[in-house]
Amino acid sequence: MASPVRIKDRWNEQRLFSQRTLGAILVIAALVLTLVGRLIYLQVYRYNYYVALSVGNRVRLDPIPASRGLILDRHGTVLVDNEPAYQLELIREQVPNLNDTLQRLSALGLVEPDEIDETRRSIFARRSFDPVPVALRMTGPQIGRFAVHRFEFPGVDLATRQTRHYPYDELAVHALGYVSAISEEDLQHIDRAKYAGTALIGKLGVEAAYERLLHGKNGYREVLVNAMGRSVQRVGAYAPELGYQPPVAGDDLVLSLDLLTQQAAEEGLGDHSGAVVAIDPSDGDVLALASKPEFDPAQFARGMSPREYAALADDPDKPLLNRALRGEYPSGSTIKPTIALAALTYNVVDPYKTIYCTGIFRLPGSSVVWREGTTDGRHGEIDMQQAITRSCDVYFYGLASTLGVDRIDTFLAPFGYGRLTGIDISGEKPGVLPSPAWKKKFFKRPQDEVWFPGETVNLGIGQGYLLVTPLQLAHIAGVLAERGKSFRPRLLIGTRDADGRISRIPPVEDAGVQGVSNSSWDLVLQAMRRVTTCEDVPLFGETCGTGHAAFKGAAYQAAGKTGTAQVFTVARNQRLTQHVAERLRDHAWFIAFAPFDHPRIAVAVLVEHAGFGAEAAAPIARRVIDAYLLRQYAPSADPAAAPPKSIPKPKPTARPAAAHSTATPSSAPVRQEQP
Amino acid sequence: MIENTGYARTRRTLSATARLLSALNLDGPLLVALGLLAIYGLVILYSASGQSVDTILRTLMRMALGAAAMLALTHAKPHFLRHLSPWLYAVGILLLFVVAATGVIDKGAQRWLNLGLFRFQPSEVMKIAVPMLAAWYLHDRGLPPDWKSLLVLAVIIFLPAGLVAMEPDLGTAALIAASGMLLVLMAGLSIRVVLVLLLLGAGGAVLGWNFMHDYQRERVLTFLNPQTDPLGAGYHIIQSQIAIGSGGVFGKGWMNGSQAQLDFLPERSTDFIFSVVGEEFGLIGLLALLALYLFIVGRSLWLAMQTNDTFSRLLALSLALTFFVYVFINTGMVSGLLPVVGVPLPLVSYGGTSVVTLLAGFGILMGLYSHRKLVGS
Numbered sequence A: 001m002a003s004p005v006r007i008k009d010r011w012n013e014q015r016l017f018s019q020r021t022l023g024a025i026l027v028i029a030a031l032v033l034t035l036v037g038r039l040i041y042l043q044v045y046r047y048n049y050y051v052a053l054s055v056g057n058r059v060r061l062d063p064i065p066a067s068r069g070l071i072l073d074r075h076g077t078v079l080v081d082n083e084p085a086y087q088l089e090l091i092r093e094q095v096p097n098l099n100d101t102l103q104r105l106s107a108l109g110l111v112e113p114d115e116i117d118e119t120r121r122s123i124f125a126r127r128s129f130d131p132v133p134v135a136l137r138m139t140g141p142q143i144g145r146f147a148v149h150r151f152e153f154p155g156v157d158l159a160t161r162q163t164r165h166y167p168y169d170e171l172a173v174h175a176l177g178y179v180s181a182i183s184e185e186d187l188q189h190i191d192r193a194k195y196a197g198t199a200l201i202g203k204l205g206v207e208a209a210y211e212r213l214l215h216g217k218n219g220y221r222e223v224l225v226n227a228m229g230r231s232v233q234r235v236g237a238y239a240p241e242l243g244y245q246p247p248v249a250g251d252d253l254v255l256s257l258d259l260l261t262q263q264a265a266e267e268g269l270g271d272h273s274g275a276v277v278a279i280d281p282s283d284g285d286v287l288a289l290a291s292k293p294e295f296d297p298a299q300f301a302r303g304m305s306p307r308e309y310a311a312l313a314d315d316p317d318k319p320l321l322n323r324a325l326r327g328e329y330p331s332g333s334t335i336k337p338t339i340a341l342a343a344l345t346y347n348v349v350d351p352y353k354t355i356y357c358t359g360i361f362r363l364p365g366s367s368v369v370w371r372e373g374t375t376d377g378r379h380g381e382i383d384m385q386q387a388i389t390r391s392c393d394v395y396f397y398g399l400a401s402t403l404g405v406d407r408i409d410t411f412l413a414p415f416g417y418g419r420l421t422g423i424d425i426s427g428e429k430p431g432v433l434p435s436p437a438w439k440k441k442f443f444k445r446p447q448d449e450v451w452f453p454g455e456t457v458n459l460g461i462g463q464g465y466l467l468v469t470p471l472q473l474a475h476i477a478g479v480l481a482e483r484g485k486s487f488r489p490r491l492l493i494g495t496r497d498a499d500g501r502i503s504r505i506p507p508v509e510d511a512g513v514q515g516v517s518n519s520s521w522d523l524v525l526q527a528m529r530r531v532t533t534c535e536d537v538p539l540f541g542e543t544c545g546t547g548h549a550a551f552k553g554a555a556y557q558a559a560g561k562t563g564t565a566q567v568f569t570v571a572r573n574q575r576l577t578q579h580v581a582e583r584l585r586d587h588a589w590f591i592a593f594a595p596f597d598h599p600r601i602a603v604a605v606l607v608e609h610a611g612f613g614a615e616a617a618a619p620i621a622r623r624v625i626d627a628y629l630l631r632q633y634a635p636s637a638d639p640a641a642a643p644p645k646s647i648p649k650p651k652p653t654a655r656p657a658a659a660h661s662t663a664t665p666s667s668a669p670v671r672q673e674q675p
Numbered sequence B: 001m002i003e004n005t006g007y008a009r010t011r012r013t014l015s016a017t018a019r020l021l022s023a024l025n026l027d028g029p030l031l032v033a034l035g036l037l038a039i040y041g042l043v044i045l046y047s048a049s050g051q052s053v054d055t056i057l058r059t060l061m062r063m064a065l066g067a068a069a070m071l072a073l074t075h076a077k078p079h080f081l082r083h084l085s086p087w088l089y090a091v092g093i094l095l096l097f098v099v100a101a102t103g104v105i106d107k108g109a110q111r112w113l114n115l116g117l118f119r120f121q122p123s124e125v126m127k128i129a130v131p132m133l134a135a136w137y138l139h140d141r142g143l144p145p146d147w148k149s150l151l152v153l154a155v156i157i158f159l160p161a162g163l164v165a166m167e168p169d170l171g172t173a174a175l176i177a178a179s180g181m182l183l184v185l186m187a188g189l190s191i192r193v194v195l196v197l198l199l200l201g202a203g204g205a206v207l208g209w210n211f212m213h214d215y216q217r218e219r220v221l222t223f224l225n226p227q228t229d230p231l232g233a234g235y236h237i238i239q240s241q242i243a244i245g246s247g248g249v250f251g252k253g254w255m256n257g258s259q260a261q262l263d264f265l266p267e268r269s270t271d272f273i274f275s276v277v278g279e280e281f282g283l284i285g286l287l288a289l290l291a292l293y294l295f296i297v298g299r300s301l302w303l304a305m306q307t308n309d310t311f312s313r314l315l316a317l318s319l320a321l322t323f324f325v326y327v328f329i330n331t332g333m334v335s336g337l338l339p340v341v342g343v344p345l346p347l348v349s350y351g352g353t354s355v356v357t358l359l360a361g362f363g364i365l366m367g368l369y370s371h372r373k374l375v376g377s
Helices: A002-045 A047-058 A098-107 A113-125 A140-152 A184-188 A205-209 A211-215 A259-269 A298-302 A306-313 A332-345 A384-389 A393-403 A405-415 A436-442 A453-459 A470-481 A518-531 A618-630 B002-023 B028-048 B053-073 B078-102 B122-139 B147-165 B170-186 B191-211 B214-224 B235-247 B273-306 B310-334 B354-370
Strands: A059-064 A078-091 A131-135 A156-165 A179-181 A200-202 A219-224 A252-255 A274-279 A286-292 A355-357 A360-362 A369-371 A380-382 A492-496 A502-504 A534-537 A541-544 A559-565 A587-594 A601-607 B104-106 B109-114
Touching: A002 A047, A002 B170, A002 B235, A002 B273, A002 B310, A047 A059, A047 B235, A098 A113, A098 A131, A113 A131, A113 A184, A113 A306, A131 A156, A140 A156, A156 A298, A179 A298, A200 A205, A200 A211, A205 A211, A259 A274, A259 A286, A259 A601, A259 A618, A274 A470, A274 A618, A286 A618, A332 A384, A332 A393, A332 A405, A332 A470, A332 A518, A332 A559, A332 A587, A355 A393, A360 A393, A369 A393, A384 A393, A384 A518, A393 A405, A393 A453, A405 A453, A405 A470, A470 A518, A470 A587, A470 A601, A518 A559, A559 A618, A587 A618, A601 A618, B002 B028, B028 B053, B028 B273, B028 B354, B053 B354, B078 B122, B078 B147, B078 B310, B078 B354, B122 B147, B122 B170, B122 B310, B122 B354, B147 B170, B170 B310, B235 B273, B273 B310, B273 B354, B310 B354
Parallel strands: none
Antiparallel strands: A059 A219, A078 A131, A078 A156, A179 A200, A252 A492, A274 A286, A274 A601, A355 A380, A360 A369, A492 A502, A534 A541, A559 A587, A587 A601, B104 B109
């Protein structure tokens, strides 16, 4: 009885199932089509997009730092090169806990505890996958300690990097500068992409001024990495051509410096604070640029603790101060030849007219007394040449007074007083060429802004407000030597690229001094020549110049001028004594050029607190000129006594060969002068 | 002559094979498709696991276990299965409570019972037990089901689904619910009711949001916008799409998928193995895989339609459709169509007891087909 119902149900059911199954098949078809559409979208339409993402996932660019350019002296001798050093590098994204890692590295003595904050900052300043150096130039024991604990430091590894090597240690550090770790501040003004992989950057001197040339172009290597960022070595279709861009080494810099002359300058200064600058007056090449005391540039490249740096910065002798560029001193009597030229050019004096030097000068209508600066007092009957040769202050008090400050300033400025020489390293100071306008600007109180006639008198012997740097005076000596032609001082005379091609850089000539007659030049320069001699002068008899002792027996004719820069203003009616405390004693100046007829070198020597210029500074000038012109110089203070010293060899270093790959000095087509 | 002999032998062999399959209650086309799928799965698993022979051996063992279950269940007659349904369901529910009380906690979820030799997921049982009980319940009642039946069915379906969701295992819970709901749908649930239920479902989703675990909410949010958290929650989806997209039409080649081989693709041998196929075998490989799946689903539906009692038909249809849901949820998830729920790619993904359950399900399906009442008999 139920059977018919069952059968009916069955038919209904059959139809229901068929309908529903058909519906299900339609739904399935729709879903599958959606899915296939999605897959086509991903794999066909957006294929390139996802391929790029996939490549970006697995390929990492590992920077290959370019070899930093070498720095050579004018004969191709290597002054600065590179050597391998071990350093500790950290890749932020691979370090599980950065703070903990730094703490533990510090506990191992690999990172200075007080540098952790700075290190962390520099780590975060870089991209998370860039290796950041956390310890530069590791010592053997440090390498050993790290090797033992290496497994505890994922993301931290030892790396060999080239670091800067200074074969002559502190030599010419104030010219060459130094390199040190890239700081946060540096990162503000460099292209980070170009510096990925670079650890050191030039901070001062040539290293900083020509950073762009020295740095070169970093290369990169594409590395296959897994999701953890670790590089993997696998061959297969997912690792097609991995790119490689070789680094291009930085250019080698050929400097104007002459190693032997530089050494003569530095050895001449010895333990004195002071500066020596030697310039080739015919093209502005800086042959020597020394400032004492010096510091070891290697410690900057290695990295210093704040304590070490503080010790250097707070040293009362100021080793970090570049006295050659930034030390501003009164010129003292070295100004006299230029004052004499001014007087001749403005025709305010008959140079052959003699005056009687009493050792005392008074301005008309004034009771103030100016005294001869030197201790021997009076010079007797003198003309202009005698006044230069024997450095008579009284004669120049009068000249300056007659000229007046405006004419002095107008005439002196083209020599380079009071303005930057434009040398190609930074930090130079301009000195001061005082004028009424300058005084108005410089002083705040109205009563100080007045220019007093007595200040013009002081200017005549290079005292008062007048300030010059040793570089400026060397440049001025050069302008004198070249009879007014002025070449901008420069340290870089050429570059040598990675292929060994040298490009010379032409010298730059500035306006110079115009309108001085040849007879005026002859007169003043002859007087300067006599500064370095003892000779019989018509009308005046045997005349010994203030610098004659230092140039006794010289194989060339030199011209010079001594100077004494007052540090401590002795009351005008007092006599100077030798008993002034060391730090208050006068600075000694000597400027010179040689050979007299065809000058090839102009020198300015400043010795701080050494007293009279002829005694302390002139022998150093002699030594420097000997070194450059004769390729030899006397190591002791007496040039005649000791045997000549030949070109010294660089100190041997631990490394077996020159680290720089592209160039060695011997292969360079740079003129090699032999002694 | 020789050719004739060869032809005759082939015919004899073929008929012998057919006789053997028939004796074993197996369906040849479905068996071949499942075999091809298993081989495809092993090939891609070898690559995805980083050439791990160990993984392959373990998978083969599970497949053997599944095959055994399949062979055994083909011999189960429909009425035996029908009478077994309440008992299996009761045991399954009991085990779910045991898991909740004592189960092994792994990755923040409590899903396994440790049986010493291997760990057992009771939720897998429910994937079969729920449609079985639902079919059992509807077998004696008229179709389409009335409101009272629907209420009972709702309890049958959502009690285990809810328990599994609380483990929490959202993927399996969804599959359990799907297997039951698909069955009800096939049983003739009126489309109007379906629409009402969809509305209710939307409301339930809002409610469910409040009961979701944080990681589940995160998955939903990440699905809606994976770029919001590219290194965190969105990482899976982004890397999976990169893998599929960069495979292109032809793929990067077997064992050459950089996303998979260099560990950028997470869960590459389990839930995201479909992406490995897409990366290494390209669109062609994916379409081939989908074709296999569609054939299996289609053949299963055809087999289901051949059965002629309500229990068999409902159960068989439910098993076939659930298998498709399985495939679609996984492929939709890895290709970015659906949120990331932990549903493995059936018969291809490594691990779990799902291989055994799935093959057991196909065993039941084949059994229902071979034990069908022939019309007129």
